[in-house]
Amino acid sequence: MIDKKIVDIIESAGIDVVLSLPCNMLSGIMEEIDARGIKHVSVCREEEGIGIAAGVVLAGKRPMILMQNSGLGNCVNALMSLTTLYEMPLLIMMSHRGGEGEQISAQKPMGEAAPLVLDAMKIDHISIGEINELDGLKTDIDYAFDNNEILAIFLKRDLWHETN
């Protein structure tokens, strides 16, 4: 249900290509993306995804990347010296790991640091923990693409628990 709702937003925002890295929390979203036949390319590393996204933008299309927040650390330079430098738009959707209920201790340090890293890069970010917070997201995504900006969205674990 929550996965369908998120993919509804992705579809209505006119996303042409979804780049992704694996994540347990995001697997339902990816299945839904494939079920609807939205172009979906899995990449080997987040930085590569930022490069492919730039190529998609150069063709006049709208890309997004789905990843864990830990992957943010793997693509900081590309987001700055490619996406930001050329003023290219991009939607980043991240599972926000490391919070309450996280079983993997390695997720905690980057989970805490990720929003601060985005602040340092002056990238707008929104954190979604409840289903009603998804309302209005399409407007935020449209704004980012219309203004050649990066928008990062954190999806919290609670979002799935709420509907289960």
Place this chain on the structure above:
Amino acid sequence: MKRIDIIKEVSKCEGLIVCNIGFPSRELYYISDRSENFYMLGSMGLASSIGLGLAMSQEERVYVIDGDGSILMNLGTLATIANNKADNLCLVIIDNKSYGSTGNQKTYTVGSTDLEAIARGAGNSDVVRVKNNNELSSALSRFINKSVVIIVEAEPGNENVPIIDLEPVKIKNRFMRRQVQ
């Protein structure tokens, strides 16, 4: 071959060019500046990825001018290219066995590393290694409708060419405008 001669040969082809950061972009800018050129000014390693994204999102042929040092920084993309075949993508890896733009430090292709084997092992079926202008020009035309990786053996060294005096956003905007027209 000298890198600038390789770039000259690729720039004769009809299509879009994504060019690697540093001297390769400066040399292309010097030889033939046109709005179909996307000059990378940062994000070393991502030329091949940008080229793939561009090739899969529109129909014109895309030439990526990459280097051995850059491709070694982003080997995963060779697998992504192999498994998401874009028949309009031509990846030219200029292998001069050195990091040319930072002072010609050696890369591992001077040792035992074989980029042709890596590209094939990543799953790319059309991979060729060329040594001179004739071989390069024939490879460029032979694979015109296919996804291909061309590895060109080159001498180390940079041409004495000026820096690119274009704003990054200008490089992007004029490249994108020509797509819309």
